[in-house]
Amino acid sequence: xxxxxxxxxxxxxxxxFGVITVTFVLVRIIPSDPAAQWVGPRATVAQIEAARMELGxxxxxxxxxxxxxxxxxxxxxxxxxxTHQPVMKELKTFLPATLExxxxxxxxxxxxxxxxxxxxxxxxxxxxxxxxxxxxxxxVSIPSFWVxxxxxxxxxxxxxxxxxxxxxxxxxxxxxxxxxITGMLLFDSLITGNTVVFFDALKHLILPGFxxxxxxxxxxxxMTRSALLEILNEDYIVAARSYGLPERIIMWSYALKNSxxxxxxxxxxxxxxxxxxxxxVESIFSWxxxxxxxxxxxxxxxxxxxxGVTIFSAVSYVFLNxxxxxxIALDPRVRI
Amino acid sequence: MMPHIISWNAIVPRIKEFRETLFLLNKNKLTKAAIISLYxxxxxxxxxxxxxxxxxxxxxxxxxxxxxxxxxxxYFFGTDELGRDIFSRVLYGTRISLQTGFLAVGISLLIGVPxxxxxxxxxxxxxxVIMRITDVFLSFPGLLLAICIAAILGPSLQNAMFAIAVSxxxxxxxxxxxxxxxxxxxxxxxxxxxxGTPHFKIIFSHIIPNCIAPVVVQASMDIxxxxxxxxxxxxxxxxxxxxxxxxxxxxxxxxxxxxxxxWYSFFPGMAILITVLLFNLLxxxxxxxxxPKTRKK
Numbered sequence: 001x002x003x004x005x006x007x008x009x010x011x012x013x014x015x016x017f018g019v020i021t022v023t024f025v026l027v028r029i030i031p032s033d034p035a036a037q038w039v040g041p042r043a044t045v046a047q048i049e050a051a052r053m054e055l056g057x058x059x060x061x062x063x064x065x066x067x068x069x070x071x072x073x074x075x076x077x078x079x080x081x082x083t084h085q086p087v088m089k090e091l092k093t094f095l096p097a098t099l100e101x102x103x104x105x106x107x108x109x110x111x112x113x114x115x116x117x118x119x120x121x122x123x124x125x126x127x128x129x130x131x132x133x134x135x136x137x138x139x140v141s142i143p144s145f146w147v148x149x150x151x152x153x154x155x156x157x158x159x160x161x162x163x164x165x166x167x168x169x170x171x172x173x174x175x176x177x178x179x180x181i182t183g184m185l186l187f188d189s190l191i192t193g194n195t196v197v198f199f200d201a202l203k204h205l206i207l208p209g210f211x212x213x214x215x216x217x218x219x220x221x222x223m224t225r226s227a228l229l230e231i232l233n234e235d236y237i238v239a240a241r242s243y244g245l246p247e248r249i250i251m252w253s254y255a256l257k258n259s260x261x262x263x264x265x266x267x268x269x270x271x272x273x274x275x276x277x278x279x280x281v282e283s284i285f286s287w288x289x290x291x292x293x294x295x296x297x298x299x300x301x302x303x304x305x306x307x308g309v310t311i312f313s314a315v316s317y318v319f320l321n322x323x324x325x326x327x328i329a330l331d332p333r334v335r336i
Numbered sequence: 337m338m339p340h341i342i343s344w345n346a347i348v349p350r351i352k353e354f355r356e357t358l359f360l361l362n363k364n365k366l367t368k369a370a371i372i373s374l375y376x377x378x379x380x381x382x383x384x385x386x387x388x389x390x391x392x393x394x395x396x397x398x399x400x401x402x403x404x405x406x407x408x409x410x411y412f413f414g415t416d417e418l419g420r421d422i423f424s425r426v427l428y429g430t431r432i433s434l435q436t437g438f439l440a441v442g443i444s445l446l447i448g449v450p451x452x453x454x455x456x457x458x459x460x461x462x463x464x465v466i467m468r469i470t471d472v473f474l475s476f477p478g479l480l481l482a483i484c485i486a487a488i489l490g491p492s493l494q495n496a497m498f499a500i501a502v503s504x505x506x507x508x509x510x511x512x513x514x515x516x517x518x519x520x521x522x523x524x525x526x527x528x529x530x531x532g533t534p535h536f537k538i539i540f541s542h543i544i545p546n547c548i549a550p551v552v553v554q555a556s557m558d559i560x561x562x563x564x565x566x567x568x569x570x571x572x573x574x575x576x577x578x579x580x581x582x583x584x585x586x587x588x589x590x591x592x593x594x595x596x597x598x599w600y601s602f603f604p605g606m607a608i609l610i611t612v613l614l615f616n617l618l619x620x621x622x623x624x625x626x627x628p629k630t631r632k633k
Contacts, residue, residue, distance in 0.1 A: 011471070017470030026488055130366075137620060141560060141612035145571050146587050146605030149594050157595045276477040280568055284591070292374075295572065298487045310484050318475045 004329055012322045018313040024068055027303045028061065038081050077311070078304035082297070085306040087308035093291060096183025097167060098282070098289030102274050103208045105184075109216025109274075110267055116217065116252060117224025124229065132221060139218030144277055148211045148284040154208060163204050165286035172200040174192075208285040212277055216270040223266040227259035261328055268324040350549060360625040367621030370614045377611060381431040386423035394542040395579050404597045414599035417589070422600065425581035426607050433611060436497050437563040441555050443501035448508030449551060450487030453543045455509065456516025458535065467513065478503050482565055486574040493566075493582065496575035497602050500565050504558070508551050515547030553626055560612040567608045583608045 052058050056067055071078065077087035113136075120132035155162040163169060167185055168178070176197055179188040186205070189198040192226045231237065232255055240250050278291030286292070290309050297305035344558030362368050384393050389412075393399075399419030407414045413422035447504070450535040455466040473481070485499035519525055528538050568576035576582030578589070590601035 014468065015471050015475045018468065019475055021477075022472060023484070026484055133620075138613055141564065141609060141616050143564060143567055143571075143584070143587070143605055143608045143612075145568065145584075146601065146608065149587065149591065149601050150605070153594050153598050153601075157469075157598075159622075179499050210511050249531070272477045273479075276479045276483075279479070279483065280571065283572075298483070298572065298574065301487070306484065306487060310480060313480050314476050322476065 001329065005326065008322065008329075009323055012318055016315060016318055018027060019318065020069070020072065020311060021065075023310050023314070024065060024306055027307050028064075038084075049330075062088045072311075077308040080302055080305045081299070082300050082305065083304045087304050090293065090305070091308055091312060093183075094290045094293045096289060097287060098275070098278050098291060100184040100186060101208055101212060101241055101278060101287065101289065102271065103203070104205060105212035106216050106267070106271050106274055108209070109213035109270065110220050112213070113217040113220025114224055114256075114263070116221035117228065118256060120221065121228035121232065121255075122247075122251060130271055133225070136218040136221040136225075139214040140222075142214060144211050146215065148208070148216065148281055150286070151211065152208050162207055165204075165208075165284070167204050167288065168197065168200050169204075172196060191232045208287055211281050212274050215273055215277065216267070219266050219270050219273075220263060223263050224256075227262045228255055231255045231258050263322045264327050268320040271320055273312075275313055275316060343443050346589040351365065353549075357622075357625055361621055364615060364624070370501050370621065373610075374618060377430060377614065378434065380427055381434045381560045384427040384431050388421075388427050389422045390421035391589060393424050394428045394581055395597075402539070404593060404600070406597075407599050409562050413603040414597065416600055417593060422586075422603055425586065426583070426603050429583045429586070429604065430611070432493070432576065432580065433563050433566065433608070436493060436566050437559045440497045440500040440504070440562050440566065441559055445508055445555055446485075447501065448505035449544060449548070450513050450539075451505070452509035452512025453516050455546065456513040457520055457539050457543050459520075460610040463513075466509070470509050472495050473503065473506040474510075476503065479565060479568065482569060483572065483574065486569050491547035491574045491577060492568075493576040493580065496566055496569040499574075500562055500571070504562065508554065511551050511554055515544050515550060519543050519546055544594065550626075553622055557616075557622060560615030560619065563615065564608065564612045 018256045038055060039047045042122055043051075056064055059067070075088055075089070079085065080087050080090060083090065116132045116136065120129045123129050152164055176194065178185075178197060179192040179194055181191070185199060185201040189195075189201060212336045228251075237255060238252060241247075245254075276307075278287075278289055279294055280291070281287070282289045282291030283295045290312070294306060294309040295300075297309070361371065363394055380387065385394070388394060390397075397420065399415075402411075402415050402419035403417055405411055405415040405419075410423050411423060413426060416422055416425070451466055451470075455463045476484075481503035482496070482499045485502055487495050489495035489499065516539075523540060525542050530595075533542075566575055567582070568586075570582045570584030571588045573588065576585045578585065586604035587601050587608075590597070590604070594601045
């Protein structure tokens, strides 16, 4: 058991190292000159040359790589070419908005998905099951950016009951003190008791949150259904039924508990996907998170920014996978 | 591939199995409906320039006087900001999406399958190195790596396709490696080795043909996801460029007008949804039929 965890951690570190290397290599082959972009369009040749020196672009690739790694160890991701601000600092400002969206949508996605999965397994091959299955296939097939636009045109354009985008309305932003503790508005306004900000933030979260929750719903529902169907054929379920236990108890506390292993793996996968899905959804809802940040970084080929977001997302993904593996390893049935 | 590399005898039993699978697939109504609709989709993809009511609107022709018209008998899906018929463009988009989807999956197969077979058939450090590289690629969320590569290569449909292939191949490597490891110990491979067949010939003529089936199945399940990813890249401006009638790009350009012209974003997005959904339904059906646990029911 301990050996497994140590091995898994070592492998995780190795993979992280690989991820960082791949990102570095990818960014080095960008066909544009970062130094020329750094100083702007009207710079002289001498200025560009000075910028090259400053950015370390005249060193050999290996020296640049070593510099990059040692900076990274100190938590330095370099400076954004567009804004000349440290990427780490910018990530810190944009991250809370994204995290708020990711956690809330995953949370609801997982619970709705579990419920749909149970519903479908309980009524296998009835119309509820067909409907749930069709819905779960549809949610993983739907282009999230398109659903976002559609919902905006219905709930903002047609009924005008939900806001078009951003995290807060203009008048709330102007006339209220916005609490800033974690950067996650819902949480911050709740603990400071600021109800106006809380409800406004909640209103702004509904549409993007729903769009992002679709994928986890479908994924979890599918996984839960197939895991449950397998478990419901097991002898101990038959035994429990023959004792006359209510179907509700059999489903929710006997079967579901044992189907959570595969579901946990899928959930970590879903979080990883949701994190990247913000790249598409945030730009539609003008949500000031890292998705929007990387979208504008891509347009201006701001390579330290692209690299920063990539490394951040990949690191969180590796970490999530590690957690999933450890959760499975902690299951006493796997521990032989 | 060349005839002497894969012998006919090795393929015959697989064709029989394939026919049985087709029969089982057709028994599931939803899957059957998906298959029939996919045939229609392929037909549309091939003949779109001839079916389209306004074929000149697909690429260059513009009619500013008819811009942003609502759906009507003349323009089924309305017109876009340049007065082009959205219906014709959506029809032609089928061809682009199917083509790029199949090609992207094809390229990833070309990278992934040989690597997996080499890893599985030659244990030791080669296997270790290939699999650790695979791990690294798998630890990027798929879309992220594709976005990164497409951003670096520069925006175009071809680069988007390539970017997706680069982020997709590790899945196939994993599947093939698993198969190859079990094949390695089988009698016919050992016999081939005993009579002195070179290692690479064993890999390409004995191992790959015998582990191709599950990979092809996986690939057909992946096409939906790949088409969705291409649309997403185009939406971000990293894929198809105007005036290509690619669905993701059409949704992207419609963002400026969608509050007044709902049809502009609605129909191309619907086309993406339907196509991806059909492929995913087919994939689900395939999974059920090919899983030995559920096959015989």
